[in-house]
Amino acid sequence: MSDQDFPIALVFPPQGHFTQPYLALPCIQAWLRAHGFSNTRLHDANIEAYDALLSRRGLERARQRARERLPLARFAARQELRFSELEGFRASAEQAVAADGLVESVEDAKRVLRGERFWDVEQYLPAVRTLYQSLRLVSAAHSPSQLTPHNFTTAYGIEHSDQVLAAIADERALPFWDYYVEELLPRLVAQRPRLLGLSIIYGSQLVPGLALARLVKRALPDCHVTAGGGFLAYIGKKLLHARGADGEPAFAGVLDSLVFHEGEAPMLALALALERGEPLHGIGSLSWYERGGGATRVVENAPGHPIRLDDAPLPDFDGLPLDKYFSPELVIPYDVNRGCYYGECTFCTLPTVIGPGYRTRRAATIAEQVVALTRKHGARHVNFITDCMPPGMLSDLPDELIRREAGITWWADARVEPKAYTEAGARKLYASGCRKLLFGFETATPRLLKLMQKGQSLRATLEVADNCARAGISVTFYAMVGFPTETREEARATLEVLLANKHSVREVSLQTFHIDEIAETYHRPEAFGIRILPAAGDLSLYHDYEAESGMTQSEAAAMFEEIMTALRREYPLFSGDHIHFFMQKSHYFLHLARGTTPDQFADACARRTRDKLALGARDDLCVRDGLALVELAHSWAEAVRRLGTSAARAIRPDFLTGRYVEGAREAAQRELGSLPRARRVLAWAPG
Incomplete structure (x- = not known):
């Protein structure tokens, strides 16, 4: 079989930084091509998804969905808003006043970050703010999911396999769904890869990455879907061994295998085995689902040998949209x-x-x-x-x-x-x-x-x-x-x-310090004066602890x-x-x-900070172009203040761990109370 008959797709799923490419998949592509698999293609689904969402068309779609999901009229007649309603009220108010302006300004904001105007701080900072606000509009369209330049969370916890399974099937929770179905999946179907590899470095990629894997397995059932990356090096074996309600491996319909540690040698060995129809037992650092006899079991191969870095070819970035990064x-x-x-x-x-x-x-x-x-x-x-x-x-x-x-x-x-x-x-x-x-x-x-x-x-x-x-x-x-x-x-x-x-x-x-299951602090807690508490879920990486001092x-x-x-x-x-x-x-x-x-x-x-603080009322003040106003029945500013407190932030998943804190929402309601009715006007201007 010619390597041209064995196409390989390597995908970096959302969510990661959008300012520069990531390295792992270009290294793997270079290794595979150097060893004969020239029909290997890279797909940076992260930057492409951000570019699609942060576009005029993407924001028009988000505006429509946000107004359907969070109409401002829902809050207008209320005498008070419970704490649990504040995030929805804030998103509703912001989309009502800013959505039209963001639709008009988002494309130019991207041009600022990608062009010569980047160097002008008075153009750069408004452009960045526009992208942040645009992502708040995208989040409102998929509330309570939140997408920022630095994180992605849903209402589902990533420490529990049943919640991860629910999340990857919930298209309303996934801002990337349209991009997957309309752009990426048709491209993959046209390529018809025999092997697809996902690089999941961060916890924020777990749900988007597995959602894509699920779509690919349904569209291309003969494609072997594998995944690797830093986050899966921590929780990958728990993921493979997680059981569904029927007692079978929960993710067997989503993934075929996982690669642990560096990916060059395992991916090459996997491609060769699949191409030749050989068993997977001898592939180092691979864990996989073995199917047969009406059952599916997890096989954990022995660790493989690392490559010699000086033998690695030049990282191959071909196929990445290098002009799309926001720099x-x-x-x-x-x-x-x-x-x-x-x-x-x-x-x-x-x-x-x-x-x-x-x-x-x-x-x-x-x-x-x-x-x-x-x-x-x-x-x-x-x-x-x-x-x-x-x-x-x-x-x-x-x-x-x-x-x-x-x-x-x-x-x-x-x-x-x-x-x-x-x-x-x-x-x-x-x-x-x-x-x-x-x-x-x-x-x-x-x-x-x-x-x-x-x-x-x-x-x-x-x-x-x-x-x-x-x-x-x-x-x-x-x-x-x-x-x-x-x-x-x-x-x-x-x-x-x-x-x-x-x-x-x-x-x-x-x-803040966190304890994971690999660190010495976890394995020798007595040496650090702590007691490790039980894991919160079957996919938990991090543990709470009690300190003696x-x-x-x-x-x-x-x-x-x-x-x-x-x-x-x-x-x-x-x-x-x-x-x-x-x-x-x-x-x-x-x-x-x-x-x-x-x-x-x-x-x-x-100097810029001092100058801004020194600004006062001037005789030549005038209304800015694009100024928008909306009447509110409650104070947006007070809602923002309460949502910015430590009690309120505790209800969102931790930035590093992705964990939800049990009882945090109830504690925030007790501490912050309800927001009383107060007639206000919210103003917004571009930038």
Whole structure:
């Protein structure tokens, strides 16, 4: 059989970031094509779905559905609105006043982000706000589902297999359904792949990805549907073993197999076995459904051998709509290594799920391939995908990039290595094109750093940040609140250190601590003074816990809000709407790559914030074009305020875990009460 007779489709489903392509599937496509499967096609369903939803046609459809599902008249005669009705009221009011204007402005907003007007902050920020508001309209059309640039949730919990099964069949809950049925599925049916692979990296992709798998299995029953990716590395075996009401594997009608860890070798072996009609038992890192004798059982193959990264071909982005990403210039992802050379942090599980082991490419290979990639695609910017670059690479890679006159700018995650990030080392990194580095800072408390086994000191971390800042490299710190036994005082001490060093640390990516079933904190809870509570569902990854000392989980959540409030107040890039530069992945980096220094960018943000605060009433005020008004029977502003409280946010799935908190809605109703009748007028203007 010719490989042309064995088509393969690789799909990245919604929801992920929309500013640059993801790397896994281009690596797998390159591997498959290099080994004879030239009829392999990539489909970035994430960016294509966003582009379809955020279009004039997409918003016209959303406007019609939102008005049918959430008519404003439903709330007009009510004397008061219960807390459970506030989200619907807010969405109804917003679509009533803004939908027409968003339909008219959304296409131009995309053009701003993709073109030269991106660089003008007074055009960029209104365009970003337009896209955010447009996604609120899309969400209203599928309420209570919510789609943002950073997440997707439904009314169904992803910790329970029965709810996931219900979600993937509920087209009203899925904003992507029309795109699937009208665009992607016909394209796949025309290709008729024998093998379809889904990359599910995030929990926000689970329901959209499995919904697509379900549609494909119904349209192409002979197509073998497999999936892999970071999120499934955590919960994939639970998914395969989940049982339906009939006692049979719940997802056997949706999937045929799952690939664990890296996908190149398993996908090639799977394609060869399917092409030849051979059994699947010998394929490393594959788990699958074996059907026969009227029953279906789960088979878990042994782990496979990792590939040698230097043998991997150039990642192949052919087939991706590179002009559709919401950025003016392409940022190409490229993996320097896989796994973590340190691998000791007690809270971290990434080295385990990426697995197996730690491997890196040679600096010469990286430089050679990066130069080839950027020249092939006419790009100048690279996101090096790595948990942390080893110290030797921090010297060798810049040397290779400089020697080859690569002419690129780049950003990456990094580990604090004082001997590598000296003043001279940081200057060489900058000369090679480095403009932004993200370090695992975690906490300012030495006791907690030791408990985390970070292998770094506060003094060394701040010294590394200062050296990078002096070289012109923007520094981001990953920080954590709520690690077991952390006290409020220790968390506030971390905040004080962050505020005192905002001259060198430009951004802080803050998370609350969560326990998953792979981390050392889960397997040795007594060492961390915690008691693990039972899993909430049969697909649960994260667990609640009780701490012997320090903050409780709810206290840590409140401390998160306290720290974020202070960062929003004090960090220029976090002030007001400037936080959009931080939230849109590569957008801040692109300004650095264009020649703006971190100091210049921070000063511009601070100056703009001061200017806005200084604005007062003027004699020349006039009504803006496109201003829309709608009369309301209740206060939209008060509804928004209540929905922004910590009690209200607790009813939505956690951003990281996707979990619903049991009893949160009832607690919010008790705390926040009902919204009384109050006649108001809501105004909206484009941007």
